[in-house]
Amino acid sequence: MQGSRMSRDEPTVQGRAWRALLEGHRDLIRFLEEEFVRGAGVELQYYDVMFHVSEVVEGRRMTDLAEAVVLTKSGLTSLVDRMERDGLLERRPDPTDRRATRIVLTQAGKERFEAVSRHHRGVVRRIFTSRVTEEEARVIVDVMERLQSAVQERELGGA
Amino acid sequence: MQGSRMSRDEPTVQGRAWRALLEGHRDLIRFLEEEFVRGAGVELQYYDVMFHVSEVVEGRRMTDLAEAVVLTKSGLTSLVDRMERDGLLERRPDPTDRRATRIVLTQAGKERFEAVSRHHRGVVRRIFTSRVTEEEARVIVDVMERLQSAVQERELGGA
DNA sequence: AAAGATTGAGCCATCAATCTTG
DNA sequence: CAAGATTGATGGCTCAATCTTT
Numbered sequence: 001m002q003g004s005r006m007s008r009d010e011p012t013v014q015g016r017a018w019r020a021l022l023e024g025h026r027d028l029i030r031f032l033e034e035e036f037v038r039g040a041g042v043e044l045q046y047y048d049v050m051f052h053v054s055e056v057v058e059g060r061r062m063t064d065l066a067e068a069v070v071l072t073k074s075g076l077t078s079l080v081d082r083m084e085r086d087g088l089l090e091r092r093p094d095p096t097d098r099r100a101t102r103i104v105l106t107q108a109g110k111e112r113f114e115a116v117s118r119h120h121r122g123v124v125r126r127i128f129t130s131r132v133t134e135e136e137a138r139v140i141v142d143v144m145e146r147l148q149s150a151v152q153e154r155e156l157g158g159a
Numbered sequence: 160m161q162g163s164r165m166s167r168d169e170p171t172v173q174g175r176a177w178r179a180l181l182e183g184h185r186d187l188i189r190f191l192e193e194e195f196v197r198g199a200g201v202e203l204q205y206y207d208v209m210f211h212v213s214e215v216v217e218g219r220r221m222t223d224l225a226e227a228v229v230l231t232k233s234g235l236t237s238l239v240d241r242m243e244r245d246g247l248l249e250r251r252p253d254p255t256d257r258r259a260t261r262i263v264l265t266q267a268g269k270e271r272f273e274a275v276s277r278h279h280r281g282v283v284r285r286i287f288t289s290r291v292t293e294e295e296a297r298v299i300v301d302v303m304e305r306l307q308s309a310v311q312e313r314e315l316g317g318a
Numbered sequence: 319a320a321a322g323a324t325t326g327a328g329c330c331a332t333c334a335a336t337c338t339t340g
Numbered sequence: 341c342a343a344g345a346t347t348g349a350t351g352g353c354t355c356a357a358t359c360t361t362t
Binding site for chain 1: 171172173174175176177179180182183184185186187189190229283285286287288289290291293295296297298299300301302303304305306307309310311313314
């Protein structure tokens with residue numbers, strides 16, 4: 001964990017930042033997941049889907065939603081199956097493209113999302129928001145967005 | 160919690176930092192995973208195991224290793240099965256406790272790890288290290304370590 | 319009885335193939 | 341043929357049960 005020798009040289013600050021990011025994120029997610037299941041009775045993945053669906057009134061297309069929650073299309077198909085079975089979501093034909101399916105929250109889904117959101121914000125505040133200064137937060141936003149676009153360029157630009 | 164708005168529409172800087180962290184990390188990992196499989200022919204998980212095993216000459220016990228790589232014991236059992244089948248690892252009886260198994264790298268595993276490490280450092284440098292200033296890196300280390308200990312305290316103390 | 323590790327059942331994600339619509 | 345979505349086969353991980361050793 002620490003004092004590890006990834007190379008003979010002393011790790012740079014950036015190198016330590018990389019490991020800190022990985023390990024910190026891992027612990028945060030692990031904690032969040034546990035808190036979530038215990039307190040809200042819903043998996044984090046459910047919340048993630050509901051979050052992205054709730055943003056758009058007319059519903060989200062499967063493909064876009066899959067991208068948003070980082071799943072393959074078939075993976076999302078089965079996830080939506082389960083959530084539909086649980087009465088949280090509804091599939092609706094897309095009026096403009098008959099190939100597409102739009103996912104919308106049911107009334108029960110909306111209520112559930114509201115409740116879970118409140119809980120979610122509480123947990124996030126306790127473990128993250130309240131422990132980070134504005135200054136630090138700005139740096140994080142700055143860095144992460146920069147890295148994101150770098151990755152996206154690389155992915156598009158090919159190897 | 161303060162003057163700025165906590166409403167859904169106008170998240171705080173910290174709130175944006177939270178989402179930036181989640182999404183950025185997700186994209187980084189996704190990219191790293193792809194790069195890794197393509198360039199080194201090894202999954203990230205393999206590297207993670209080799210990394211933790213390589214740190215200790217006398218080998219790692221299964222339970223400790225499972226904790227380190229964030230897997231259940233049974234999950235690790237099957238992962239180690241595969242890696243052993245691939246000739247990268249070896250199970251050895253623990254001399255001091257006959258219940259325990261020690262995992263060590265084979266010679267092939269060591270060589271593989273060295274090569275993959277080099278590749279790994281290259282990728283990390285390209286997508287992360289070279290794109291973050293020392294100043295920013297210090298902030299990240301600072302924040303993430305603070306959050307990690309906060310989470311650990313909560314896990315121990317909180318029900 | 320508790321701790322280290324493995325086994326088997328079940329769940330969930332990916333991949334390749336398929337169907338329908340543009 | 342390309343794009344949106346689903347289906348079935350396969351693989352990895354978790355959970356509960358089990359075995360051995362302390």
